Amino acid sequence: MSSVRSHYASLLAAPALLVPFVTVHAEPTGLLTVTVEASRTSQLGLADSANQGSITGRELELRTVYRPAEILEATPGLIVGQHSGEGKASQYYLRGFNLDHGTDLATYVDDMPVNQRSHAHGQGWTDLNFLIPEVVGRMDYSKGPYSARLGDFASAGSVTVNYANRLSDSVFTISGGQNAYGRAALAASSEIGSGSLLYALESVHNNGPYTRGDNYRKANGVLRYSVGPASNGWSVTAMAYRGQWNSTDQIPLRAVQDGSIGRFDAIDNTDGGRSARSSLSATWRSTTAEAAAKLNAYVIRNRLDLFSDFTYYMDDPVNGDQFGQPDRRVTSGFGASHTWRDVPVLGLAGDWTLGLTGQNDNVFNGLNHTRAQQVLSATRQDHIVESSAALYVENATRWTDKLRSVAGVRTDRYRFDVKSNLADNSGTASAQLVSPSLSLILSPFAQTELYLNLGKGFHSNDGRGTVAKVDAKTGEAVTPVPGLVQSRGQEVGLRTELIPRMQTSLSLYRLDFDSELTYIGDSGTTEAGRPSRRYGVEISNYYKVLPWLSFDVDAAYAHARSRDHDALAGDYIEDAVEGVGQLALTVDKYGPWSGALRLRYFGPRPLTADNRVRSRSSFTLNGHVAYQLTPKLRLSLEAFNIANRKVSAIDYFYSSQLRGEAAPVDDVHFHPSESRSLRATLIANW
Template sequence: MQHRLFLLAAMAGIGNLHAAGLPTLQEVTVSSGQRDLTGVADSATEGTVTARQLANRPLLRPAEALETVPGMIVTQHSGDGKANQYFLRGFNLDHGSDFATHVLGMPVNMASHAHGQGYMDLNFLIPELIGGIRYRKGVYAAEDGDFATTGSARIDYLRKLDRSFVELGAGQHNFRRLLAAGGHSLGDINLMGAIDVGGYDGPWDQPQKLNKTNGVLRLTSGNAANGFSLAGMAYKADWTATEHVPERAIANGEIGRFGAQSPNDGGKTHRTSLSGDWARTNESGASKLNLYVVDYGLNYFANPSGYINGVQGDQHEQADERLLWGGQVRHSWFLGPQWKDTELSAGLQLRQDRISLVGLYATENRQRTRTIREDRIRETALAFLLEARTQWTGWLRSTLGLRRDQIDARVTPLAGQFNMGNGGEASAGQTSPKLGLVFGPFDLLGPTEFYANWGHGFHSNDARGTTARTNPQDGSAVDAVPLIVKAKGSELGLRATPLKGWHTNLSVWQMALASELVFVGDEGITEPKGASRRHGVEWSNYITPVDGWIVDADIAWSQARFREANVDNGGRRVPNAIPLTASLGLTADHGGPWFGGLRLRYLGAYALEETGEHKSSAFWMANLKAGYRITPQLQLTLDILNLFDKRANDIEYWGGACSRNEALAGTGGCGSGTAIDGRLVHPLEPRTFRLSLRASF
């Protein structure tokens, strides 16, 4: 703590270096840029991604749009209809437990979800329609609440299209896609619609048979500061999955590298929503209101542990049916020079999850054989936020925030032999203070600003874990867990423009989490993991050397440790916390016939269990997009994913599982209730070619 206070004092002392006449950093908007530039941010690790940069980024999956957040990694350990696996700042975010995402003002993370807390399925995104991604890291913004432990992203679609278009795509492994988008304007009223239909089998020995249909209709007027928007979205998908498998089953030839253990894993999901927002801004203040309602469902079948209990397999189904609704209202007052140009904001957020059914079932070939647990949940989250931004001097501004959250949940057991006593009510609240200081601009590395941020945040736990008394699998006693897990974070950073066209951000951060509690959907219980601490360094760069060229380069290092050693093996490492990631991107588009982008991504080796004795394999990979405009209305694009055909694993775990042959032979107790610990892997997809043709009109 003393060294952080010393650094803050030293940064404040830099104010004495600020001489009259030094250049002041002005608010700058770069239409082709990736992130907000120096002088307009509250921290060194926030920014904005624009549509132009995404246009030339090769993507294997829609959620990879989030890899524009420096340090974010998006992978998959199952079928492409399931939410992705995310990693950031030394966190295995699982499917979204510690990173909050909103799309058109609607929260994507699902509380008390059948598969995992914070489940964040972004497969309904249409990347070509994304108008911008505004992201923050850390717990420093009053606007961010549940799940925003490592940060948040707010994704908005375009309010209007420059041109309507139809795009046809085809590629290896039966990839096919039709995207049609168009719009019409009448005065200041814009109507935009799109339909996205496609499928993909993947390289798997068991074809994925992914089929998805996605649509959006949006009516807008004005802009985000003065205008309104009304949007309807609908998405559904079904697929067959190849789950992660024991690496030894591949090594001994029982299955191929792209083979599956279970013949009928996978699932189906749907998401239908209606959302709207309204905003007004004038000289005295700004008001904003948004409302949403989401109908969501998932039936997911998986057999990740294989054949522990016999050759019939250990497949289970996780089911989730809910109606999610809520909104936010916020007003800001611009207090003027007599109040140091303070912007004072107050807001109210409300969210309710009406979960009619959330269940876990034992299944064989997608047929239910036993109900392990089935519940109904009503969970309501209410938050009040207050924030003040003040320009104290020409070289010092501050952001002071306060957020109060209250979560109330009621769990009603519906079925399950050992589950009927697990119901009840749970309630918890937290007050989260936030503080940000900005020093500068100073003429050091070119125009330079320094940042200091501190704050409290949290992620919620599954409501079923807070009312649990017995393990629904066998009736053994369990301890209930808290509904809210507190997080505390701090960060020092700088943003600078050393040379014309080169913007650089550097930050040092730390995070303490009261518990790594995780709801384990495969077992229907909440598993305690203990308190943890993390710290790290991030450096990101955005360079526009000449018009039409963009270079971005990021590197992130972190260390994640439990406060106390694991009682079984004595280790303190947090499993699956990636310590080193790096990315390098190059895009080129001069408006002429040729355009494209190249992305390189590196993932360092990470501990698979607490001792660090078993680690994943580090690897790097590259994706390429190359396009040619045949005419101004017709363009051809080629994506080459995994350009150099790297042989690596998208994800690696350490855990207990059994293959079919091991169950038949009774190896290590397989087939009779005992698992064999080992490496579980899901391979990186091989080099893949995809071709698309777009006609605009």
């Protein structure tokens, strides 16, 4: 009997108190499907570490999110913020990392990578503004480089968002709120021929609390045709998104303290951006009791024009320091995997998976000096063709009733071809890495698992840095950087459900990077970071108090330092988050009522390598309440930053120069969290 089926057989044999709302169905293939009513799905027997999980669409629906990317905060220990206009990619924090706009957090939507390589503004750029919550069926997450199936950007964590093939009910949503917020969305599916057609449309406007409103305008759509169930069928999906916004970027603390500007003012009122994304993808799956196969392919077109100003009048006292970052790209790729189940090896039956992936990015981007979004001069213009391929093999074996293992190895090869307007920064480079991984899972007693995870991972660097010989802005000589940077992870963990209706996981981890090399899109240069080490502890606890009431608490602490000790510069890693946490109370289907309250803690960060300047910690409280007016009509009220706390979404420490200042000033620059706001939503089903 396979490990999954063994797990659910043990659930059926358990006392009723331990599995109060579990229904198990036998499929024609011999596999078992499990429905866990009014409870979070158990991961015992499924997960290979204490930090893997799956969140259902219903659980995500009960969360209060200000912007689409915040659904990722369902991943314990992950913080999502914003330091600019609403249409810009969010800022992510996890496991002692300021992940910038996505570096070291691999993100996928329907088997398509969201991270954008060699991006104009930041490596691994992860813009999730195209997500439509009404069609999200499930979100899976993991942390650490412990799976051969995961490659680039997955060292800190990985998140996969899956859209549904069919909807049980059509839904129309209309929302309105403070700060000129408005949203309308329609999602439905219907049976056509032998398959199902799913479609969704969304339109959004939001100003935010800023003196010069964001004036964020978004139009979004999804169209999918699928045949058969998700495990034995195929689908073709088209998506399209377009957004435009004004930006209120981070501001210097000194200007707020002396009264020159308010918390929600800007220094440069012409910052902003425009973005567009369209994609076409296809997926095919076949699943039997003996094997499972999957094929997927995609083509994605992304466009971005981003205008920012972080130093004001430091470089150009006349025109200001605004810079523009255009990025045009077409990303194409595929994935193929085949799993052979119960293959006898050394007298034991194991599952073997062989996988192959490929990706190509054809990118045109650059860096311009601009004024009021008008180009004054070009700092650099580049055409990058970045190609990669990966082959992996993974084995999952149950050695005894209490011990199983998952072992794998992955090899990745990258090729970078750069044509720059600066001849010295043109050329080709290649890189290759082998990444082994091993997970041991021990079940010492009922309803409990212990984990030992070891593995190597990596992130790619911006392709321009692999061939660069001169700094595009200063003309000074620079040394090319490696295309791939390896990480090494170690982790021990525990997951238990011994207490009825309670799920608890605990883990201790360490993650080393050879170097934190990053492309600094704001200046068009690549900076070589020092080797680093992070270790930390994470705990996640979920308790289903009653069929309609649940309580969960997540907490994490990380210790991040550079490994090459430098007493003069300091060993702290700038902006590395230390402690984070969430505390939530959720009510679901208490008669006509449902709702949630969620308290989020965002801990302090060192803003300088010597820890001389630190950010403050913050607490924010969000929540919503919903009432079922009729069986098909629901009214919801959402509240953000209920206590109206004046806290920062992000803090940096660097030099800038305001108009009238004689010289640059080192200062904290921050972006305020949004003030208290309310939104009302009417949801109609049919």
